[in-house]
Amino acid sequence: MNLGLTEEQEMLKTSARDFLEKECPKQLVRQLDESDKGYSPELWRKMAELGWMGLVFPEKYGGSGGSFLDLIVLLEAMGYNILPGPFLSTVVLGGLTILAAGSEEQKKEFLPKVANGEMIFTLALTEPSADYNAASIKTKATARNDGYVINGTKLFVPDANVADYILCVARTKEGKNPEDGVAVFLVDAKSPGVKCTLLKTLARDKQCEIIFDNVTVPKKNILGKPGQGWSIVKDTLQKATVAKCAEMVGGAQAALEMAVRYAKERVQFGRPIGSFQAIQHYCANMVTDVDGSRFITYKAAWEVSEGLPATMDVAIAKAWTSEAYGRVTLLAHQIFGAIGFTMDHDIHLYYRRAKAGEIMFGDGDFQRTIVASELGL
Amino acid sequence: MDFRFSEKEEAFRREVEDFIKKELPADWTEKNIYWPGGYGTLVEFEELNSHIEQFRHRLAEKGWLTISWPKEYGGAGQTNIEQAIFHERMSYYRAPAGEVATLIGGPTIMLFGNEEMRREWLPRIAKGETRFWLAYSEPNAGSDLASLQTRAVEDGDDLIINGQKIWSTVAHVSHYAWMVVRTDPAAPPHKGITLLIVDNKSPGVTIRPLINICGFHSFNEVFFDNVRVPKKNIVGERNKGWYYLMVALDFERLVIPMGGFRRTFEEITQYAKETKHNGQPLSHEPLIRNKLAEIAIQIEVAYMFFWQTAWMLDKGLVPNIEASVLKLVTTELSQKLANAGMQVMGHYGQLERNSKWSPLRGRVSAGYLDCISALVGAGTSEIQRNIIAMRGLGLPRG
Numbered sequence: 131m132n133l134g135l136t137e138e139q140e141m142l143k144t145s146a147r148d149f150l151e152k153e154c155p156k157q158l159v160r161q162l163d164e165s166d167k168g169y170s171p172e173l174w175r176k177m178a179e180l181g182w183m184g185l186v187f188p189e190k191y192g193g194s195g196g197s198f199l200d201l202i203v204l205l206e207a208m209g210y211n212i213l214p215g216p217f218l219s220t221v222v223l224g225g226l227t228i229l230a231a232g233s234e235e236q237k238k239e240f241l242p243k244v245a246n247g248e249m250i251f252t253l254a255l256t257e258p259s260a261d262y263n264a265a266s267i268k269t270k271a272t273a274r275n276d277g278y279v280i281n282g283t284k285l286f287v288p289d290a291n292v293a294d295y296i297l298c299v300a301r302t303k304e305g306k307n308p309e310d311g312v313a314v315f316l317v318d319a320k321s322p323g324v325k326c327t328l329l330k331t332l333a334r335d336k337q338c339e340i341i342f343d344n345v346t347v348p349k350k351n352i353l354g355k356p357g358q359g360w361s362i363v364k365d366t367l368q369k370a371t372v373a374k375c376a377e378m379v380g381g382a383q384a385a386l387e388m389a390v391r392y393a394k395e396r397v398q399f400g401r402p403i404g405s406f407q408a409i410q411h412y413c414a415n416m417v418t419d420v421d422g423s424r425f426i427t428y429k430a431a432w433e434v435s436e437g438l439p440a441t442m443d444v445a446i447a448k449a450w451t452s453e454a455y456g457r458v459t460l461l462a463h464q465i466f467g468a469i470g471f472t473m474d475h476d477i478h479l480y481y482r483r484a485k486a487g488e489i490m491f492g493d494g495d496f497q498r499t500i501v502a503s504e505l506g507l
Numbered sequence: 508m509d510f511r512f513s514e515k516e517e518a519f520r521r522e523v524e525d526f527i528k529k530e531l532p533a534d535w536t537e538k539n540i541y542w543p544g545g546y547g548t549l550v551e552f553e554e555l556n557s558h559i560e561q562f563r564h565r566l567a568e569k570g571w572l573t574i575s576w577p578k579e580y581g582g583a584g585q586t587n588i589e590q591a592i593f594h595e596r597m598s599y600y601r602a603p604a605g606e607v608a609t610l611i612g613g614p615t616i617m618l619f620g621n622e623e624m625r626r627e628w629l630p631r632i633a634k635g636e637t638r639f640w641l642a643y644s645e646p647n648a649g650s651d652l653a654s655l656q657t658r659a660v661e662d663g664d665d666l667i668i669n670g671q672k673i674w675s676t677v678a679h680v681s682h683y684a685w686m687v688v689r690t691d692p693a694a695p696p697h698k699g700i701t702l703l704i705v706d707n708k709s710p711g712v713t714i715r716p717l718i719n720i721c722g723f724h725s726f727n728e729v730f731f732d733n734v735r736v737p738k739k740n741i742v743g744e745r746n747k748g749w750y751y752l753m754v755a756l757d758f759e760r761l762v763i764p765m766g767g768f769r770r771t772f773e774e775i776t777q778y779a780k781e782t783k784h785n786g787q788p789l790s791h792e793p794l795i796r797n798k799l800a801e802i803a804i805q806i807e808v809a810y811m812f813f814w815q816t817a818w819m820l821d822k823g824l825v826p827n828i829e830a831s832v833l834k835l836v837t838t839e840l841s842q843k844l845a846n847a848g849m850q851v852m853g854h855y856g857q858l859e860r861n862s863k864w865s866p867l868r869g870r871v872s873a874g875y876l877d878c879i880s881a882l883v884g885a886g887t888s889e890i891q892r893n894i895i896a897m898r899g900l901g902l903p904r905g
Contacts, residue, residue: 131516131588132509133818199508390900405903410896411889417900418832425811432508446804498800505776505803507790 133428139203146207149180154213156476162214163334163479167292169215178247183221187229192242198369198435202376202428209380212479214335216250216289222373223288223366224251227297231314231354231362240295240316252293253370254284254317254340255363262367262492264360265308269342271300271315277349278302280315280342288490290338291328293319298342299363302356313359316351317342333486368444371491372434375427375447378455378487382420385480389416389462403465412461419454426450442504449497452488459484510814512592519589523571523596530565531602532558540860540870541601543767544841545877546676546726546884547719556680559603560635566604567635573609575758580617580625581633591761591817599766606677607639608632612685614758615702619743619751628704640678642686642705642729643752645671650890652687653696653749657731659688659703666690666741668705668734674884675727679714682707684729687748694746702748704740711735721876760820760830763837765813768806768844771874774867775799775848782866795851802840802847809836828899835891841881845874 135143153173162168177183186201187193201221208217225244228236228251243249259266269282280300290296296317303311317324323345329337354362390413393404403409430447433440459481463470470477488494512520532538535558542548566572569583574593576582585593597604613632616624631637648655657670668688678684684705691699707714711734716724743751776799779790789795812833819826848871849856860869882888896902 131512131814131818133815134508134822136508390902393902401905402903404896405905407889407893407905410902410905411892413900413902414832414835414892414895417828417895418836421815421828421832422808422811422836425815426808428508429510429811432510443807446807449800449804450808495797498797498804501800501803502790502796505799507776507779507796507799 133425135203139200142200143203143207146182146204147210149176150207150211150213154211156479159212159214159479166328166336168289168334168336169292174215174247177217178245182217183225183247184245186221187225187241187245191229191237192245198372199428199431202372202431202435205373205376206380206383206424209377210384212381212384212483216252216292216336218370218373218377219252219289219293220244220250222370223253224249224295224297226369227253227314227362227366228316228353230365235350236316236353249294250289250292251295251297252287252289253297253299253363253366254287254290255299255367256286257283258285260286262496263308264312264363267299267301267308267312267360269298269300271302271313271347273302274346278313278315278347278352280317280345280347282342284340284342286329287338287340289336290319290326290340291336295319296324296340297353298340298347299359300342309360311357312363313356314353314362315347316353317345317347321345321347331486333482335483335486367491368440369434371444371448372427372431372440374487374490375423375451376431378451378484379420379424379427381480381483381487382416382423382451382455382458385459385462385477386413386416386420388477389413389465393465409465412465416458416461419458423447423451423454442501445497445500445504448492449494449501452497453494455484456488512588516588516592519585520592520596523593526565526569526571527596527600527602530562531600536601537868539601540868540873541767542841542845542870542874542877543598543764543771544838544881545874546880547721547723547877548725548873562603563635567633572605572635573613573633574605575610575761576613576617576633580613580629587761587817587820588814591765591813594761594763595766595813597766598764599770601767601770605762607641607681607685608637608683609635610759610762611641611755612639612704615742615751615755618754619747623739624742637683638677638681639683639685639704640675640681642672642675642678642684644674646673649674650887652752653700655687655689655700657686657688658692659690659701659736661738662735664738665735666703666738668711668731668736671728671730673726673728674717675714675729676725676884678707678727678729679716679724684712687752691746697749699746700748700752701745702742702751703736704742705731705734705736709734709736719877720879721873757830760826760833761813761817763813763833765810765837768809768837768840771844771848771870772799772802772806775844775851775871778866779851789851798847798850802844805836805840805843809833809840812836828895831891831895831899834886835888835895838881838888838891841874842878845871845878849875 181194184193185196189195228240271278271280296319298315298317301311302313305311323343325341327339331337393409394402396403426447430443462477466477469475540548573582574590578584645655659666659668686705687700689699690701711732713730714727717726719725782789816826816829816833852866855866858865
């Protein structure tokens with residue numbers, strides 16, 4: 131058993147934290163939160179130059195051949211700094227899906243552009259039912275001439291507002307088993323008939339409605355085999371879920387540190403409030419939640435990285451981390467008191483993200499249904 | 508990172524498992540009622556005492572009774588990960604293992620006792636011949652242990668002890684008290700405490716049973732009335748007992764019944780699968796599924812703290828936060844597991860173990876009572892959180 135990061139991973143973590151602290155101060159975070167774009171092209175370019183977008187892709191596609199676990203280390207650092215932008219969407223939902231399921235031609239065409247920061251991707255999966263199961267895929271792809279015509283509405287699609295390409299999950303065939311007859315299409319976001327509307331959300335993350343109105347897609351833009359797309363989606367969801375956990379672990383760590391720092395400084399009744407047992411116990415609960423989230427997230431990430439069965443541990447990690455991040459930020463608010471309730475203070479940025487992260491890719495209740503099935507209940 | 512056991516660790520795990528299966532009586536699971544994390548249903552209080560002695564003897568032969576000890580003192584010289592594997596497997600099978608003498612007494616004597624004391628005590632402890640009980644708590648010194656009042660006064664080559672200890676688990680089935688007494692009442696509380704070993708058979712020692720809410724005689728109150736103890740029984744230096752106590756906390760960091768939680772959870776899960784309610788297995792009910800999934804998640808997270816603590820110790824790191832959190836989350840898990848079990852079993856959960864109707868031989872109903880002790884014994888949850896906050900996060904003392 132070896133539960134430590136490698137030296138390279140430790141370096142990546144430190145350098146990523148240092149870079150983001152300098153290049154993405156909270157002032158920029160707020161500015162991006164309030165903007166329609168939600169990311170800074172300049173910062174995006176610098177991240178690409180550091181090799182972050184290509185970290186996890188093989189060298190022949192313009193990447194540096196890192197592991198999924200390396201990516202998780204980077205995502206934790208991004209979460210720590212609450213970096214806004216389409217990194218997870220582009221690299222995990224887009225790039226890793228293409229890497230896992232795309233043809234050689236598709237990989238050669240798209241992955242170098244992901245790796246060098248040229249293209250932004252996302253995955254249009256959920257629909258108005260807001261479920262993460264195959265039965266919820268109602269968007270239709272009808273074969274016509276040399277391609278398909280897509281019709282339907284996708285909802286809560288992250289970062290579609292700035293995406294160059296959208297991986298659209300659509301149904302090519304109705305059948306008994308909802309998992310059959312699903313396909314994943316690479317759709318140029320500028321295709322006629324794609325209408326994207328930005329939704330205003332609690333966390334100011336950029337989630338969108340996309341209406342596909344007779345959108346034509348050439349046959350060569352199907353990922354994998356038509357009708358067998360759901361296994362692609364499941365694989366991507368697993369990676370994206372762990373990736374989201376890593377972001378949340380980073381955010382929770384930051385919220386904990388802010389609260390502990392404040393508890394040591396803030397004086398009431400003539401002494402720091404951190405000397406009061408009530409506050410101490412809040413902090414003890416927070417660190418329990420943060421460390422537990424980190425350990426279980428890294429276990430799940432390691433399984434994914436090694437290609438081992440990970441369904442159970444990914445669901446466990448997401449169930450625990452989702453709810454832990456919420457508890458941590460709530461307690462942090464309690465410690466900050468009234469100042470934390472002001473827009474000027476930063477803690478609400480974490481509190482908002484905790485809720486968005488909890489919901490994205492399935493909340494605790496949803497994950498527990500997976501855990502129960504895995505237990506054979 | 509590699510969450511797998513190495514080949515050596517895996518081989519050791521199998522060796523432990525084979526040993527337990529061979530040496531434990533076949534009806535062990537039927538008879539003992541141990542609840543993970545609790546202090547009131549420890550197997551020692553069962554009618555299995557002769558089996559327990561025999562098992563301990565076999566453990567001692569293997570060197571596993573003192574698994575945490577270095578080789579030079581007759582221990583197994585194993586890594587912390589291996590020790591964790593050992594405790595995990597032992598608790599999974601609810602097997603009796605170390606106690607105060609092997610876990611705390613021996614290692615403390617190794618560090619702080621003089622050569623004579625080491626020669627006198629360590630071999631007997633390693634053979635499983637000598638058992639200690641922990642004489643710490645007093646009626647007015649619980650969480651505030653440093654305020655203890657039991658006095659020891661010098662008299663020639665002896666000390667004379669007067670006072671009372673309480674919540675003295677297994678005192679009635681042990682041989683010696685591993686005891687802290689006040690030797691310098693003028694000094695600040697932490698600096699006037701001495702650690703020593705007292706023979707249960709000394710004149711003036713009176714042990715009275717206390718019956719816990721599970722109905723077992725697990726702990727006692729013990730009175731010391733002019734009890735004479737030779738000075739050579741003092742561990743280390745006089746008035747440094749508090750320091751030795753704090754160091755000794757490190758010795759039991761991995762003695763956490765992780766396997767016990769997993770085992771009991773598996774049994775409750777099995778029950779939910781096999782038991783029908785309105786023609787449907789209980790395991791099909793969404794609320795039951797959600798509850799059991801929640802417990803599975805908490806067990807997995809607790810396991811992470813367990814392995815992390817062991818791994819850090821092997822790396823020479825100090826798991827200040829991790830070890831206290833491990834204690835905290837596992838004792839709270841003890842209570843959550845009992846509550847989940849009761850929820851799954853409904854009416855049947857309340858039946859005691861003698862009823863032909865009682866599921867899992869009444870283990871959960873006993874556990875529902877015993878889990879109360881988990882959050883109180885060996886440092887309450889509140890004290891654990893204080894330690895995490897002050898020692899782990901550096902928050903100021905109140």
